[in-house]
Amino acid sequence: NAGVTQTPKFRILKIGQSMTLQCAQDMNHNYMYWYRQDPGMGLKLIYYSVGAGITDKGEVPNGYNVSRSTTEDFPLRLELAAPSQTSVYFCASSYSHRVGFNNSPLHFGNGTRLTVT
């Protein structure tokens, strides 16, 4: 049981390039999330998904896209990378947070550190 796995760990992009950050979980979790963490700014939600085929925007979705074709995978796509997207990106998952289910804590991957120059 690997939990939440993110690849790559580090990446340097030039302005205007694109890339996909990979995230996979093996806990059969319904809910998956992408956060970015900037120094002194806390974590901000980019996109989230409540199940395969369903995604929605979080607080800071501009410049990103996601897909959820399977329960396990939730890739984050950056198109036309900009310096403002330099950050550490975390993928997380949880079983369910609906009333009536057990409160499920969030499980995080180890992050992808992205630099755009």
Next chain:
Amino acid sequence: KQEVTQIPAALSVPEGENLVLNCSFTDSAIYNLQWFRQDPGKGLTSLLLIQSSQREQTSGRLNASLDKSSGRSTLYIAASQPGDSATYLCAVRRENSGGSNYKLTFGKGTLLTVNP
């Protein structure tokens, strides 16, 4: 808009000391509150989760309390050890009428250093 504040931003203590980390939030309509630990270069690890109907949760040397009406939570660490050195973050999940409450609002964290 929910805002989560953690005080202090940094704390340095000698080994063996008991300590308290504070978390406050502006909107008391929360579903639960979660405390995380983050080691340098790593993701967040969930330590304790308190449902809005609970007052506290305990795990080993850690005890988290929740006072929903006053918008406060504390994380108490007993007999601190150098291995406890990390950044501790709290996050609240909001409650909304639809029953779907995906959004977590994070504090900026408290950097704890426990000196041998």
